[in-house]
Amino acid sequence: MPTNNNPLASNPLRTRADLQEALKSLLEPLAAFTSPRGAQIRLGETATHYDQQAADLEGYARPLWGLAALLAGGGGGGEFAGAAAERWVEGLKAGTDPSCEEYWGEVRDCDQRMVEMCPMGFWMALAGPGESGFWKTFTEEEKNRTVAWFNGVNTREMPNTNWLWFRVFANLALKKLGAPHGAERTRADLDHLETFYDADGWSNDGPPDTLQMDYYSGPFAIQTAQLIYSKLAAEDDPERCELYRERARQYLFSYAHYFDPEGRAIPFGRSTTYRFAMAAFWSALVFAFDDPAAFPAPFSWGVIKGFLLRNLRWWGQQLAIFTSAGTLTIGYAYPNMYFTENYNSPGSPYWCMKAFFPLAVAETHPFWAEEERAYPASMLNTVASLAAPRHIVSHMGGHTFLLSSGQACHYALKAAQAKYGKFAYSSAFGFSVPTGSYGLAQHAIDSMVGLSADGGETWKTRRLAPNARIETHDSACALISEWYPWPDVEIENILIPPSETHPNWHLRAHRIKTGRTLQTAEGAFALYGQASGDGRHLPEYNGHEGYEEGASFAVAASRAGAVGIAELSGGYATRTGGVLRVDPNSNLVESRTVLPTLYADLETGDDVWFVTAVFALPADAAGAWREAWRHAWDTKPVVPDWLRRRIANK
Known part of the structure; x- marks a missing residue:
């Protein structure tokens, strides 16, 4: 109609x-x-x-x-x-x-x-x-x-x-x-x-x-x-x-x-x-x-x-x-x-x-x-490090997206944290903005870490990222910055683009030192969230489309492609995965989306590292992504040696 x-x-x-x-x-x-x-x-x-x-x-x-x-x-x-x-x-x-x-x-x-x-x-x-x-x-x-x-x-x-x-x-x-x-x-x-x-x-x-x-x-x-x-x-x-x-x-x-x-x-x-x-x-x-x-x-x-x-x-x-x-x-x-x-x-x-x-x-x-x-x-299958805008742009794995830190609007813009403060922005999956201020579904935290100090009623997300810089480690670039959501909470964010061996994965490492009890949540990219047959909510994965969630991961596939998020092993903090149904009309590209998300609670005095791997494979016109995404998702990346050393020396 x-x-x-x-x-x-x-x-x-x-x-x-x-x-x-x-x-x-x-x-x-x-x-x-x-x-x-x-x-x-x-x-x-x-x-x-x-x-x-x-x-x-x-x-x-x-x-x-x-x-x-x-x-x-x-x-x-x-x-x-x-x-x-x-x-x-x-x-x-x-x-x-x-x-x-x-x-x-x-x-x-x-x-x-x-x-x-x-x-x-x-x-x-x-x-x-x-x-x-x-x-x-x-x-x-x-x-x-x-x-x-x-x-x-x-x-x-x-x-x-x-x-x-x-x-x-x-x-x-x-x-x-x-x-x-x-x-x-x-x-x-x-x-x-x-x-x-x-x-x-x-x-x-x-x-x-x-x-x-x-x-x-x-x-x-x-x-x-x-x-x-x-x-x-x-x-x-x-x-x-x-x-x-x-x-x-x-x-x-x-x-x-x-x-x-x-x-x-x-x-x-x-x-x-x-x-x-x-x-x-x-x-x-x-x-x-x-x-x-x-x-x-x-x-x-x-x-x-x-x-x-x-x-x-x-x-x-x-x-x-x-x-x-x-x-x-x-x-x-x-x-x-x-x-x-x-x-x-x-x-x-x-x-x-x-x-x-x-x-x-x-x-x-x-x-x-x-x-x-x-x-x-x-330009295909490349990563570009752009020093002036503090962006790293990836064209790996059939997905064009950028990693970002440090930019901010100079005045109190509506949803400024979503428009400038997210970790990643995608040509295929767009980005989402808050629809309200109560609960995660309204905050729509794709490509963000959200923090709540009031039991999940309201959530803080990154708006300002001071001291943002692009560094080179083991011949690879990374975007590093800090974030101070409260005077007694310090966060270091490290964003690492995809590699040739894992072209559909980018990494995010977060060191969080907190002086208060916190709930944390981190989202992947938002994905169209309806089934292809009847247009209703995505089912559990049926071999064709749907979602899966577990102890340290969450993933979903629909007509728009496949998106997932996983906590990498290595002795760091652990999180639980879930697929969140985000408020409608929060995403710029799709009006109904789901968000693979990782969750963890922190106690006063915690000093922890989360190491996140985010998977994304947009749909292509030929439909070949449907046969390729599952193997690519199952082949997880590993924590780079230079990052392991950095975590060990905290």
Whole structure:
């Protein structure tokens, strides 16, 4: 029974014409939700921390990332060469007119209106100037009102984050239109953004005393903004633009690891409801570069094309991401409000329009001229140690996932411990967020250790991991950090990626010193938890699917693959295994999940080591995983010698 209308589902998403049609299919349903003068688009009634006017402006502005590219490339066609595009032009006039009932309101300090100036600035810079641009259709009064409204950003305070790019784009648009703008303010913002830079192309989403290198550091904001700027400001700011292009060349060697061969990106951090904006970096490369040999091997234009289009095709398979009206929902693989941020309005997901920048370039561009290439073979069955974001990414055993420690959001973000504090994040199994604060099923502790000091009523999980670092031991990398959930509890976490001999297992070692009585629980990855036949709860393992649990292990297999967790032997503390049925809608990828979990109780004064082996084998299209998973699960890894020595010397 269809409950949605994914307009991408029947689109092959392989050619320029396919992407043009895909974009139009995303834009067309918005007309029914647009205000009479065109300045507001309201797609739902859920609220944000900012006002409704700003939320309606967000609905208007974010589709412009795609529309601007479509028009710039001459691929509008039909409605989008005329009436539909004109609707946004008229909306700009109305939204900046204080006498109009659709006026967006004056810009204040740290105002959401600043954010939406970024897509509007991109559109104005591309579609506004020149004889064919819309700016010449404005009267002098309309121009003055528009310029005044945008210049409001130059006298207001902004958060010390990627937001500074939004002011840059507002001023860049005004400059392209020949209007008064904040030139000095722009230079100061760009110079300050330099202080966010770390290494290998990576920037923090804030000053150096933060460690937040998530999708905002790349496709959502900073890397993509740098690439667009490098194209639009190339004549006026050539040295900085070349610096940005060089950083992109460095960054792509890291960023490629966040995608798997099926096109899925690893969900991590905040704002994952932007969905295929995760692929915007690949998209922005096309906008910024046109040299047939722009990038070093293995990143040909055909390979970059594959990264972008495979991601779009994967989203085309997620039928539940659209409403029956054809508009995007707030959520990830299905509608979900548990994991969203307080700034996610119903229009927020249209930041995903950044994936359509290739439509701005001609069909003769090498991106379109080259054949799509497969996922680089040199990345398969590898482990990548990424020093800047404190991530170790594994592609071993047909599973792309990352190990993480040390990152944290700089403010009190909802479910921040789940978005940044988990040990592992998977392209196949996603991650889960809490649905409430009572009991383990609500806390949803996949890839986490949970601690309870009140008999299991509430649970603490890792949010901050100070002193996180990547170390090398016996030629293998490990991610090590500390955690202090209470003043009298100290935990050391050691994360070890899979090896060639055990490609579907990663290890986690935890030393816990406690000054209080604790209950502990540790989860593997969350797994789709229903039977394939009748869709009811997974049964006990029947030779085909189901779950098993025992003295030191728990494992489950379903249509999504197989996931398990085991305590490794060696004279350390022992735990009991169980398969927990997690609260529905806690996981980003699957709405009903189970969680193989290990449990143990600790007494005051305990100083113990847990050594955990986590098994994961995602389902594959050929179905071969069903024959392979049981043998791989039964072949447990061992504790590495260097870790044994470390435990012995505690």
